[in-house]
Amino acid sequence: MQLLAVGLNHTTAPVSLREKVAFPADRLGHAVAAARAWFGRVGTVPANDEAAILSTCNRTELYAASQLSGGVNTAIDLTGHFLADYHKLPYGELRPYLYALPQDNAVRHAFRVASGLDSMVLGEPQILGQMKDAVRQAEAAGGLGTYLHQMFQRTFAVAKEVRSTTDIGAHSVSMAAAAVRLSQRIFDKISEQHVLFIGAGEMIELCATHFAAQNPKSLTIANRTLERGEALASRFNGRAICLAELPDQLSKFDIVVSCTASSLPIIGLGLVERAVKARRHKPMFMVDLAVPRDIEEEVSRLDDVFLYTVDDLGAAVQTGIESRQAAVAQAEAIIETRVQSFMHWMDSRTIVPVIQHLHESSEAMRTAELERARRLLAKGEDIDAVLEALSKGLTAKFLHGPQQALNNAQGDERARLAALLPQLFRTKR
Template identity: 50%
Template sequence: MRVRPTAQMKLLVLGINHQTAPLAVRERLAFTPAELEGALGELARVKGVSEAAIVSTCNRTELYCNARDADAVLGWFAAQRGRPVDEVAQHLYRLEDDEASRHAFRVAAGLDSMVVGETQILGQLKDAERAARDAGSMGVLLNGLFKRAFQVAKTVRTETKIGSASVSMAAASIKLAERLFASVADCKVLFVGAGEMIELCATHFAAAQPCSIVVANRTLERAEALAGRFGGEAMLLNDISTRLAEFDIVVSSTASQLPIIGKGMVERALRARKHKPMFMVDLAVPRDVEGEVAELSDVYLYTVDDLSEIVRQGVASREGEIEAAEGLVDAGVAEFHQWVASRTLVPTIRELRDHTDRIARHELARAKKRLAAGDDPAELLERLTEQLTAKFLHAPLATLNSAAPDEQELLAAATRRLHRLPTEDNE
């Protein structure tokens, strides 16, 4: 069966991010780590999809596919998340081929992030690539894409200073806390969760030397491991409701599908605190803190979207670095385009080699028979050369001679280029 190469290498990216969808939409469409393996297997079985990877973070959910039908992928995405197609489509970007690879490279380099130049997204892309590999949904095209995305990110990090002045979510959180409290050193801080984002936040807050640090997590062992690094205390998530009033600052980032801290819980804590202000940062998607908590007068609640203006500070001062990074991305796109083109030609090159090899073997077998029958070797070699030349040239000459007038010039130029024949320019 002959398969058209172009049908096998169609890069497609469908996604939403902090620029196209508000937090409420992003959290509805996000995939949890536990869902990824099953979702990848299902996506790879969608008609027209031969490879698939999913990137799902607090700021984006993106489907990377080798696929012929974007509408089929969109339909699957909407059905998976239990949302109408029209609702998903209004927030969606759909990118193909070069634009898709450019997007992937910009994401890896931190150019598409809320915090321009941040490095956390690169680790998240590597996690997505690993998950797709483990699920068996990774193939030649996506393997090549992610490999080059990581190379572009490394080059951007090495050759520009794009990340040198970036303001992370953690740094932005402590900046906001310092606006509310005279000194973070006088505050008690609760971290909810024990993942990478909480670890980063704890590092920043610990540098301000708060009077106490507590880490709450579903498993006490992991909470103890993180809290121990900062001289803090560990507790279980179930204990938050009874101890929330102790804390001036609460930073949360878990993978929970339901809010951990509700409005009622916070109201009880505020009464116990005699309405002393409480600063809360919810970096989770879906949210860990009920949105209604923001309505309470003594609570200052910030989500990832609320931090966007702060984390964008300093971008103007890095415009030159951003421009240089975009240039490196463009170079990566050109290189990847050439690689995809070369992979697309592989079946044609293989068929051409097989075709010429069959001709050569057939004529060689005939010559060996004539040699065994006693024919003159010199005459056999001359005849073999003539037969090979005639056979190799038969198809291209027949095509040239039978071509329509409007095709002849193009075919003639292509033939001269393929066989490196003299042209008017180089005669």
């Protein structure tokens, strides 16, 4: 069985490419089913293939377990082609940005991702929840089998251990905090600014919490579903509007933070140009935390708009890393130990068919001898004689295979069998 993690993230690919391979949350189940079917095209049985997809603003990764006859390289190539085909991208455009991690490296990567060691913000906790959501959707789509199920259960256990026994997240600087700091470079006092949040998800909630602490002049939530926007706005004494109101309302806001699940930009260049004109060119600070992006890239060219993407904020949070190196080393040591434990479990799975065959063969022998003994007892044979025959018959059948193998072997093979058989038939005294 080949374990594999293939994907790209904030360290290997720019946001302009990451948004092209992002999977919408409501399509993850379909994508998992498509991945399993894709593996099935090369001769494996789809029911035996396992797949899970993790897609966030910083990464898109496909985890797979498959019995591909071509080995690891075939699995890597096939997975990369699936990502390209699903998103209608030339494979040559995508391949330079992909990492492909087989076997223990795939397990190690999953453990590091869940523990926050592979995040743009070192130690950030959001990724663990995102991975759990991805696994739940993969399981609902039938993508998890013995191997990925076990790997992810151990992944979550490792992440919990790392976070509870190290200081990996103690000094974490969040994207939300970075957004506040960057806005303060443009506006001296956030308390004098009007702030708009577009979306109502976990990231927007986090950002709203940080900005609300600065007591802005007003705080507004724009969301596709007004009721959900109102529920979030009420927590910060703000108000809510519908996304459809943005064309008329955008010019009223000094700070705009957007993070939705839209597959297309919801704020275009023309809309922002009109807003800037209505504001008489008063500066506007915009943060786009979505992947795919919510705000058209061309907006960044406007003189009076300061637009930051998720990658821009990532650069702003890479402070204080030196103070966390000891925690990182401790976390890596925990992960390495748990990786070796998982690989040992995987190795043990390879002998399961052999053990099952032994049990089946032994059961067949036992059943045959027991039936023979019952027939003898039914004829009135002496019980002690029947039991004696039963024990001798079982012993003879169990030893027949090893004795035959030893008699047929020659030279070094016979010597190896002669040394091995006493270990196999060792009994406790």
